Amino acid sequence: xxxxxxxxxxxxxxxxxxxxxxxxxxxxxxxxxxxxxxxxxxxxxxxxxxxxxxxxxxxxxxxxxxxxxxxxxxxxxxxxxxxxxxxxxxxxxxxxxxxxxxxxxxxxxxxxxxxxxxxxxxxxxxxxxxxxxxxxxxxxxxxxxxxxxxxxxxxxxxxxxxxxxxxxxxxxxxxxxxxxxxxxxxxxxxxxxxxxxxxxxxxxxxxxxxxxxxxxxxxxxxxxxxxxxxxxxxxxxxxxxxxxxxxxxxxxxxxxxxxxxxxxxxxxxxxxxxxxxxxxxxxxxxxxxxxxxxxxxxxxxxxxxxxxxxxxxxxxxxxxxxxxxxxxxxxxxxxxxxxxxxxxxxxxxxxxxxxxxxxxxxxxxxxxxxxxxxxxxxxxxxxxxxx
Amino acid sequence: xxxxxxxxxxxxxxxxxxxxxxxxxxxxxxxxxxxxxxxxxxxxxxxxxxxxxxxxxxxxxxxxxxxxxxxxxxxxxxxxxxxxxxxxxxxxxxxxxxxxxxxxxxxxxxxxxxxxxxxxxxxxxxxxxxxxxxxxxxxxxxxxxxxxxxxxxxxxxxxxxxxxxxxxxxxxxxxxxxxxxxxxxxxxxxxxxxxxxxxxxxxxxxxxxxxxxxxxxxxxxxxxxxxxxxxxxxxxxxxxxxxxxxxxxxxxxxxxxxxxxxxxxxxxxxxxxxxxxxxxxxxxxxxxxxxxxxxxxxxxxxxxxxxxxxxxxxxxxxxxxxxxxxxxxxxxxxxxxxxxxxxxxxxxxxxxxxxxxxxxxxxxxxxxxxxxxxxxxxxxxxxxxxxxxxxxxxxxxxxxxxxxxxxxxxxxxxxxxxxxxxxxxxxxxxxxxxxxxxxxxxxxxxxxxxxxxxxxxxxxxxxxxx
Numbered sequence: 075x076x077x078x079x080x081x082x083x084x085x086x087x088x089x090x091x092x093x094x095x096x097x098x099x100x101x102x103x104x105x106x107x108x109x110x111x112x113x114x115x116x117x118x119x120x121x122x123x124x125x126x127x128x129x130x131x132x133x134x135x136x137x138x139x140x141x142x143x144x145x146x147x148x149x150x151x152x153x154x155x156x157x158x159x160x161x162x163x164x165x166x167x168x169x170x171x172x173x174x175x176x177x178x179x180x181x182x183x184x185x186x187x188x189x190x191x192x193x194x195x196x197x198x199x200x201x202x203x204x205x206x207x208x209x210x211x212x213x214x215x216x217x218x219x220x221x222x223x224x225x226x227x228x229x230x231x232x233x234x235x236x237x238x239x240x241x242x243x244x245x246x247x248x249x250x251x252x253x254x255x256x257x258x259x260x261x262x263x264x265x266x267x268x269x270x271x272x273x274x275x276x277x278x279x280x281x282x283x284x285x286x287x288x289x290x291x292x293x294x295x296x297x298x299x300x301x302x303x304x305x306x307x308x309x310x311x312x313x314x315x316x317x318x319x320x321x322x323x324x325x326x327x328x329x330x331x332x333x334x335x336x337x338x339x340x341x342x343x344x345x346x347x348x349x350x351x352x353x354x355x356x357x358x359x360x361x362x363x364x365x366x367x368x369x370x371x372x373x374x375x376x377x378x379x380x381x382x383x384x385x386x387x388x389x390x391x392x393x394x395x396x397x398x399x400x401x402x403x404x405x406x407x408x409x410x411x412x413x414x415x416x417x418x419x420x421x422x423x424x425x426x427x428x429x430x431x432x433x434x435x436x437x438x439x440x441x442x443x444x445x446x447x448x449x450x451x452x453x454x455x456x457x458x459x460x461x
Numbered sequence: 462x463x464x465x466x467x468x469x470x471x472x473x474x475x476x477x478x479x480x481x482x483x484x485x486x487x488x489x490x491x492x493x494x495x496x497x498x499x500x501x502x503x504x505x506x507x508x509x510x511x512x513x514x515x516x517x518x519x520x521x522x523x524x525x526x527x528x529x530x531x532x533x534x535x536x537x538x539x540x541x542x543x544x545x546x547x548x549x550x551x552x553x554x555x556x557x558x559x560x561x562x563x564x565x566x567x568x569x570x571x572x573x574x575x576x577x578x579x580x581x582x583x584x585x586x587x588x589x590x591x592x593x594x595x596x597x598x599x600x601x602x603x604x605x606x607x608x609x610x611x612x613x614x615x616x617x618x619x620x621x622x623x624x625x626x627x628x629x630x631x632x633x634x635x636x637x638x639x640x641x642x643x644x645x646x647x648x649x650x651x652x653x654x655x656x657x658x659x660x661x662x663x664x665x666x667x668x669x670x671x672x673x674x675x676x677x678x679x680x681x682x683x684x685x686x687x688x689x690x691x692x693x694x695x696x697x698x699x700x701x702x703x704x705x706x707x708x709x710x711x712x713x714x715x716x717x718x719x720x721x722x723x724x725x726x727x728x729x730x731x732x733x734x735x736x737x738x739x740x741x742x743x744x745x746x747x748x749x750x751x752x753x754x755x756x757x758x759x760x761x762x763x764x765x766x767x768x769x770x771x772x773x774x775x776x777x778x779x780x781x782x783x784x785x786x787x788x789x790x791x792x793x794x795x796x797x798x799x800x801x802x803x804x805x806x807x808x809x810x811x812x813x814x815x816x817x818x819x820x821x822x823x824x825x826x827x828x829x830x831x832x833x834x835x836x837x838x839x840x841x842x843x844x845x846x847x848x849x850x851x852x853x854x855x856x857x858x859x860x861x862x863x864x865x866x867x868x869x870x871x872x873x874x875x876x877x878x879x880x881x882x883x884x885x886x887x888x889x890x891x892x893x894x895x896x897x898x899x900x901x902x903x904x905x906x907x908x909x910x911x912x913x914x915x916x917x918x919x920x921x922x923x924x925x926x927x
Contacts, residue, residue: 114779114781115719115781117778117779118718118719118720118721118778118779118780118781119717119718119719120718120778121513121592121593121594121718122592122593123574124574124575124589124591124592125591125592136775136779155592155596156592158592158595158596158599159591159592159593159595159596159599160595161510161511161593161594161595161715161717161718162717162719163503164503165501165503165504166503166504166715167712167715300572301572308599308602308603309603
């Protein structure tokens with residue numbers, strides 16, 4: 075029988091443990107049911123236990139509540155080591171695909187813990203939502219600029235302290251920025267509280283928090299079991315980890331630059347623009363370059379990777395944030411380069427448009443993964459320290 | 462892709478651990494190697510895909526292993542489980558060479574995990590691969606590709622051209638088309654015949670139809686049969702194999718590790734008549750799991766049930782399939798399809814015999830034995846009296862068969878008339894019976910495959926290059 079599969083139909087009962095649970099109250103979502111089915115098989119196998127913290131956390135449990143699964147899904151860093159190592163991955167009849175199952179469940183946790191609750195729906199078509207929000211913010215800032223300023227002011231060369239405010243008044247800039255960023259912080263904090271409670275609650279010890287921050291700062295678990303992630307295929311590599319580090323620290327440096335600028339402005343009365351050697355410019359330049367390099371690298375990996383373990387339906391969310399961060403950094407650096415030319419007015423408006431879009435979509439896009447993953451790491455260390 | 466007319470130095474049938482160890486070794490010595498793997502790429506690597514560790518000797522603690530596991534102790538262990546049914550010279554070679562394996566593997570991309578808490582307490586004897594056997598095989602395939610080894614998938618060797626012990630070419634069915642592949646040397650690393658139910662039935666009778674096969678469905682023994690028919694000498698009996706007790710609800714093939722049930726030592730095992738048939742508490746589970754496949758194979762309908770109560774439920778790894786529960790023994794019997802009266806009597810008799818003093822301790826041989834019961838349960842005997850009562854159905858799960866081709870120390874296949882094949886070698890399950898005449902020692906299958914895979918690769922390359 076050339077080409078035929080020698081496998082006869084399964085002996086008795088397959089595929090194993092299905093959706094319906096003893097004593098289950100609600101019918102779980104498909105993503106939740108698939109994550110549970112997968113974890114139950116993984117917990118009977120355990121070959122992957124040295125890849126990442128998901129498996130040691132799994133081994134502490136014999137059954138998986140919805141909250142447990144949300145926690146485990148967010149503890150997963152999508153290194154894909156378990157997919158390439160899985161003896162039950164397709165074409166095996168059980169068809170396990172843990173990275174994809176967890177990616178889909180993660181997106182559900184982002185939606186279900188969003189604040190206000192109704193806005194969770196934006197995670198369904200996140201790429202489109204982020205794109206539209208960006209377009210609207212850009213348009214709004216540019217229209218506002220035109221309305222507030224005459225053509226001459228916009229296209230004039232400004233220099234010296236307060237030059238930026240000549241284009242967009244300080245009150246508008248700080249007001250809009252403060253409002254949207256404040257909202258984002260509030261929404262993400264409430265989402266974090268909701269996620270923490272759903273995954274079991276409990277006190278957060280300083281030791282667990284410190285350990286989690288250390289892991290997050292190094293993106294330790296993008297190192298897989300020590301050899302890196304399966305970025306593209308079954309080969310291991312540190313590409314994704316290094317690009318993510320560049321992006322994350324780039325973002326944080328840009329954030330630090332903003333804080334430094336605010337302190338210099340309001341604390342010392344030194345208004346921007348600042349010199350090339352000033353703290354905000356040095357931090358912002360380094361951060362912007364890191365952001366651009368990191369996001370570009372992650373973009374490239376995304377397009378080269380084997381798609382089988384990927385939740386490609388959710389790529390809009392990933393690519394949306396990558397693009398937004400990249401463009402925010404790009405326009406920021408362009409503004410820095412040409413701030414003393416007549417292009418400054420429009421460059422500033424465009425850059426602030428992207429910044430506004432970033433702030434507005436912060437709690438309603440991929441950025442929330444940082445919050446939930448950090449909390450999952452806290453829970454992981456809390457559990458392991460309690461053992 | 463291999464061209465029809467071209468002659469390779471080494472043709473290897475099979476794509477598991479032994480095949481890749483042979484391919485890498487031969488390619489490192491300059492040979493042009495072609496691997497014909499019967500499975501499609503997604504199912505490549507045979508049973509190696511389901512493995513997790515191998516057994517290695519070491520004279521001092523290593524980065525991966527605690528304590529020491531001297532060659533002499535290893536050999537003693539092997540002698541005990543096989544009851545002496547081993548070729549002692551080949552056994553000694555296997556064990557002595559096992560000491561350097563982990564390092565050799567690491568140099569070829571295989572990664573190990575630090576000694577683990579251990580479900581099988583093997584931290585002294587067996588290094589574990591990070592991610593298990595499929596991850597190991599991925600590393601080997603990458604290494605082989607770097608060395609220029611060619612691999613064709615969906616390629617089953619179905620005929621061998623052998624004249625007076627000299628191999629010249631193989632007939633290979635590749636993606637449905639037959640082709641002839643010529644080579645200067647041939648390595649059979651195509652596994653046992655455990656996935657061939659007709660052959661199993663020749664050895665076991667109709668009972669074989671109730672077996673589950675834990676690993677690859679592609680191990681049909683085609684090459685083994687070709688070699689035996691061509692006059693090569695066999696080793697081990699056809700009914701000898703590595704067989705454990707696994708969940709009867711598992712798939713016919715490829716259930717792998719996940720369908721095992723570790724409840725036996727904390728349970729009573731009953732057959733279809735609801736009668737006990739062997740001492741469940743004879744020794745620690747890691748030392749006994751490999752006998753229960755055969756024990757159940759000898760029971761009516763090749764099925765048995767492990768019965769525990771609520772006290773024991775969390776003493777072993779969570780099972781894949783849900784436990785079958787009931788509030789009474791009679792209710793459990795009904796749920797399992799057993800005679801309630803018979804099961805009740807068996808449990809009552811067992812409970813009455815559980816009169817041992819001293820604490821129950823799953824971590825040691827606690828000596829809590831039954832008295833006046835046949836067969837006895839010699840450790841961990843506690844009354845089954847706390848609902849819910851729980852049962853698991855178990856069947857024999859065959860890992861691999863031992864009947865194989867007789868080889869010498871260079872893995873060269875031996876002729877039945879005493880001659881030695883010129884350029885035909887065997888490695889892995891297809892010759893494991895040389896060392897394992899019966900019984901099993903965890904991780905030994907891969908050790909044999911690695912040691913003889915390397916030897917076959919070396920000898921085949923030497924032959925082909927001269």
